[in-house]
Amino acid sequence: MSTNSILEIDKLSYAYEDKQVLEDIDFSIQSGSFVGLVGPNGSGKTTLIKLILGLLPHKRGTIRLFDTPIEKFKDWNRIGFVSQKANSFNTGFPATVYEVVSMGLTAKVGYFRFFTKQHMQKIKHAVDIVGMTEYLHKNVGDLSGGQQQRVFIARALVSEPDFLILDEPTVGVDAENVQRFYEMLADLNKNKGITLLLVTHDTGTMTSYATNIACLNKRIHFHGDPHSFEHMSDQDLSEMYGHNVHLVKHEH
Amino acid sequence: MISSFLQYEFLQNAFFTALLIGFIAPLLGTFVVVRRLSLIADALSHVTLSGIAFGLMLDKKLGGFALTPFYTGMGFSVLGSIFIEQLRRVYKAYQELAIPIILSGGVGLSVIFISLADGFNTDLFNYLFGSVTAVSRQDLWTILVVALVVTSLVFLFYKELFMLSFDEEHAVVSGIHAKRIHFLFIILTALVIAASIRIVGVLLVSALMTLPVAASIRLARGFKQTIAFSILFGEASVLIGLVAGYFFEIPPGGTIVVTAILILIITLGFKKLQQRSHFKKVMS
Ligand SMILES: Nc1ncnc2c1ncn2[C@@H]1O[C@H](COP(=O)(O)OP(=O)(O)OP(=O)(O)O)[C@@H](O)[C@H]1O
Ligand SMILES: [Mg+2]
Numbered sequence: 001m002s003t004n005s006i007l008e009i010d011k012l013s014y015a016y017e018d019k020q021v022l023e024d025i026d027f028s029i030q031s032g033s034f035v036g037l038v039g040p041n042g043s044g045k046t047t048l049i050k051l052i053l054g055l056l057p058h059k060r061g062t063i064r065l066f067d068t069p070i071e072k073f074k075d076w077n078r079i080g081f082v083s084q085k086a087n088s089f090n091t092g093f094p095a096t097v098y099e100v101v102s103m104g105l106t107a108k109v110g111y112f113r114f115f116t117k118q119h120m121q122k123i124k125h126a127v128d129i130v131g132m133t134e135y136l137h138k139n140v141g142d143l144s145g146g147q148q149q150r151v152f153i154a155r156a157l158v159s160e161p162d163f164l165i166l167d168e169p170t171v172g173v174d175a176e177n178v179q180r181f182y183e184m185l186a187d188l189n190k191n192k193g194i195t196l197l198l199v200t201h202d203t204g205t206m207t208s209y210a211t212n213i214a215c216l217n218k219r220i221h222f223h224g225d226p227h228s229f230e231h232m233s234d235q236d237l238s239e240m241y242g243h244n245v246h247l248v249k250h251e252h
Numbered sequence: 253m254i255s256s257f258l259q260y261e262f263l264q265n266a267f268f269t270a271l272l273i274g275f276i277a278p279l280l281g282t283f284v285v286v287r288r289l290s291l292i293a294d295a296l297s298h299v300t301l302s303g304i305a306f307g308l309m310l311d312k313k314l315g316g317f318a319l320t321p322f323y324t325g326m327g328f329s330v331l332g333s334i335f336i337e338q339l340r341r342v343y344k345a346y347q348e349l350a351i352p353i354i355l356s357g358g359v360g361l362s363v364i365f366i367s368l369a370d371g372f373n374t375d376l377f378n379y380l381f382g383s384v385t386a387v388s389r390q391d392l393w394t395i396l397v398v399a400l401v402v403t404s405l406v407f408l409f410y411k412e413l414f415m416l417s418f419d420e421e422h423a424v425v426s427g428i429h430a431k432r433i434h435f436l437f438i439i440l441t442a443l444v445i446a447a448s449i450r451i452v453g454v455l456l457v458s459a460l461m462t463l464p465v466a467a468s469i470r471l472a473r474g475f476k477q478t479i480a481f482s483i484l485f486g487e488a489s490v491l492i493g494l495v496a497g498y499f500f501e502i503p504p505g506g507t508i509v510v511t512a513i514l515i516l517i518i519t520l521g522f523k524k525l526q527q528r529s530h531f532k533k534v535m536s
Contacts (some may be wrong), residue, residue, distance in 0.1 A: 018511050054419065054425075074427070076425065077427065080424070081425050083421060089419060090288070093286055093417075093475075094286070094472055094474060094475055094477075094478040095414075095418060095475045096473060096474035096475075098474070099474050100413070100418070103411075103413070103418060103419070103422065103426075106412060106414075106426065106428065107414045107427045107428055108427035109411070111409075114411075138473070139472060139474065155422075164335045
């Protein structure tokens with residue numbers, strides 16, 4: 001069995017009621033890569049991720065995770081997820097950083113079992129990785145948006161996933177911390193061997209860290225290394241992006 | 253007080269029942285409040301009322317019926333909770349619509365059953381506002397069983413319930429059986445409401461589930477501490493309220509809820525003082 005492929009998508013299409021959002025997607029991710037997924041607003045990035053996570057049922061095409069068809073896939077704790085709206089949770093919710101991160105282990109520990117000393121150690125370690133140890137017993141609602149985002153990343157990391165999916169995790173994070181954040185991701189990718197799929201609009205920063213870039217706008221228009229992405233002509237870009245090209249180039 | 257407590261069985265029943273519901277109502281109430289489902293507690297308490305009225309009617313028509321209104325109320329509460337879930341599934345985008353539907357349905361049925369049972373009597377009054385004298389030994393045993401079942405299930409499924417309350421989508425992605433856990437939660441809520449009605453009454457049961465939590469959320473750090481403080485405030489309200497109700501011969505529902513509100517006001521004031529002194533420290 002070849003285990004190099006983390007994700008394989010074939011001829012996937014998806015429509016909300018009658019609105020076609022994804023068309024004929026062929027896309028795969030190899031183990032150890034750091035994939036940046038870019039595309040204008042409404043291009044279907046979040047939809048694609050929800051399909052990968054099984055949050056939406058797919059009707060046409062196939063999705064395979066770790067060489068298993070998604071219908072049969074059970075190993076969900078091999079996948080970590082930070083959602084686009086992670087920090088739009090009920091900020092009045094009384095939960096400490098420790099408690100939020102512990103949720104990342106809930107499914108792994110399993111029903112009728114309790115957290116052990118080892119689990120507690122793992123939780124503290126994950127909080128340490130994102131540099132939030134000092135806030136371990138503070139309520140998450142009292143933290144800044146960027147700090148909350150880091151807590152959610154720790155929650156995704158604590159189960160030691162092989163594949164981490166992040167949907168626009170740097171929204172609301174200041175420039176300096178975005179930089180630190182990418183460095184942290186690159187480190188996880190290189191030193192822990194975690195495969196990453198990151199949805200982002202920071203195309204500029206992205207290209208200096210990712211190993212692959214994919215452009216989505218209903219279809220996958222480009223999938224290659226950052227170097228060739230950067231050297232695409234304006235004309236190629238406008239073909240992919242339609243009239244949104246200026247917006248993307250501007251952020252560059 | 254002590255001597256009458258030792259002398260009268262009904263006082264012992266009321267006291268131990270109060271201790272039990274002062275524990276389970278805020279325990280479940282914490283999950284209810286953080287999930288913003290406080291109104292479901294109101295809807296379910298009115299469904300319970302229709303069950304109680306149904307029991308009173310059966311009692312009246314059939315005489316000496318084996319099921320007391322307490323049990324028919326509990327049955328209706330559980331059925332009502334299942335029905336709410338179905339409605340919430342049908343009206344995905346308007347989930348809160350399930351609440352007025354169930355609440356008005358409960359009140360409507362109650363009115364019908366009450367008039368069929370020949371109207372208002374003291375029994376019904378006790379169920380509406382709670383009672384110090386009406387709790388039988390058998391009620392106490394039933395409530396004890398409910399409390400044990402609820403507490404052990406919450407303990408057993410604590411981490412799943414917590415996760416579901418915080419972030420349902422994340423729970424689903426992690427592979428937690430969100431629907432089943434939610435179902436468990438709603439049934440437990442229905443049981444707690446039906447059990448609490450004996451002491452606090454239909455109209456005020458949701459207050460006992462939410463007011464202690466409202467006070468606790470202002471002070472606590474983290475979820476476990478919120479539960480602990482909620483239970484502490486719940487027990488204080490129930491015990492002070494019960495004693496006051498007994499002395500002034502007022503239905504305990506009223507005195508319990510007023511005590512809970514006083515506790516809430518005190519915690520809000522305390523929080524304000526704390527913030528002010530902190531502010532002063534920062535400024536000086
Ligand atoms: N639940 C839904 N029901 C109907 N249409 C939807 C739903 N969610 C998204 N859409 C539509 O699908 C399209 C793709 O949305 P999606 O959220 O996948 O875009 P996105 O690439 O993640 O955008 P953004 O960059 O703004 O996050 C949009 O046109 C949107 O209007
Ligand atoms: Mg999106």
